[in-house]
Each structure stands twice: as C-alpha cells, then as structure tokens.
Amino acid sequence: MKGQEWYQADDVAAEYDDKRFSRGGQLIDFREKAAVLDALSPLEDKRVLEIACGTGRFTVMLADRGADVVGLDISAAMLQQGRTKAQAAGVADNLEFLRGDAGRLPFPDDHFDTVVAMRFFHLADDPHAFLQEMRRVSRDQIVFDTFNRYSTRSIYNWALPMGSRLYSAREVHALLEANDLSLSNVSDDFLLPYGLYRITPNVLASPLRSLDRLLGNAPFVDRLSSVSYWDATVDEPVE
C-alpha cells in the first residue's frame, strides 16, 4: 500500500485536515461529501463501513445523519484524530473506529449495507483484491472514487509524496464486472486537479471552481475530468 508510513506519522495526521481541506481545499471537501451523501442517502439506521476513513471526515458526517458507522484505517494516529472529532461532534454513540487491513476485513460476509472508500483506490497496489474484499462484506452497495488517467491529474502526479494510481473508465468498468457489481451512477468532476485548489486562497477558489464547472460541462471535455465518483450495486446471486 502506497503511503503506508507517511499517513502514520503523528505530525502528518495532526495537520492532515488543515493541509488538505482549508483554503480552496474546502471546495473539494464539500464536493466529496456531496458525492457520498448523494450515493448513500437515506442514511437512517444504515450499516456503513468506511475503508481508509483517516481522520473521519465522512464517518462523522454519516454518523451525524443517523447511520451506524464503522471507520477502518491502517493509521492509529489518523484514527485518534477521528475519535476526537467524533466526540466533539457528539456522534460517538453510533460510530466505531478500528485499525485494520482493507485486504483482510475483520467482518463476516454481507454484514454492511454499504461500503465506502474515498481517496483509497489511488493508493491501492491491488485494486481487484481490495474491491473483492469490500464486496464480500457488503450486502447492497459499494461507493468509491478514482483519479483519472487521461486528465490534468497526470500532470501533477509527480509532485505527490507517494505518487498515485490513476484509472481509466474502462479499467473501473472491468473491475466492477469482475466483482459482480453493477454501476448505478458515476459522476466526473474537477477538470483542474485537487493540488491547484489546495494552494488557492479562499477568495480565488470559488471563481476557479466556477470556471472548472463551466469548462467541465462542455461536450467532450468532461472526459478529461480528474476525479470520478462511482456508485455500484451488489448483483444478486443467480439461483
């Protein structure tokens, strides 16, 4: 797994939210949360597992909306940040964090209604194996995002601390099919890469985002989006 050590450092975990999701990064946070809520709502009493939950950005939001959530991550430092956040938000009652390996989940088959993995597959060395394991514990739905191969993401990828795996739409379709998952929805966004937003001050971030949306809506251009949000359904077994 890429970034395995990097994400475990205490200072990285402590600064993670500030570095990633302040300034223009707020818009990314907002968009990602909207993608997750769109796919998972209604959340009341839904059993959700989040893979690579990190500091609990999504887990806390989902618990707050009534879901019964488990957040799993490899990093104890990130999870402690999440635990503090959950306690502050008053949602600790329907939220559990645990350390574990996404490739060998400590849950029985079909336990969850939905399994979510945001910002995960770009770090996965064996996406098929991870998706297979997510599917094993999900009864109904799998939601994740990918960074896209034919996009501006390719240009700035070299600047990242551990590089990241980029996917073409065809690869994702093949992964879904190989795991008996049917695509229910996909949306593409961010013609301009995340890194650009992260360094953009608040006052310029909104105009930048408007420009991004405008360009992204043009015919053919949306294919160049840097991020895709995937929502898939677990196929019923054939009797």
Add this chain to the structure above:
Amino acid sequence: MKESLLDVLCCPLDKHDLELEDAVGDDDVESGTLVCTECGERYPIEDGIPNLLPPDMREETPA
C-alpha cells in the same frame, strides 16, 4: 470501543469469533485484548481503538 462491537467483529485471518480479555473500562472498552476463539491470535485494544491488523502487518506498521 463499545463492547457491542464484539458481536460484529471477527478474526481478520479466519473470520471466527473473538473473545474479549483483560478489558479496562465498562461499556466503552479503553484497553484489553481480543482473542480469536479458533486460531488464538491476539489483537490489542489501544486507546479505545481495536487493532485488528493481521500479525504480519503489525510489525512493519509503526503505531
């Protein structure tokens, strides 16, 4: 970790049930050990968060 999570969790290696030993804290378990009823593998609960990393990943992954 709430004790009720035990009903859900299983051993990441063989998916058998876990038993809680040496629990500190009441409903909210702050520390203790989860032990697989089949293979006997032990998983620590550290600062309220169970560590279910399989043993081969525990060594290479710093806390």
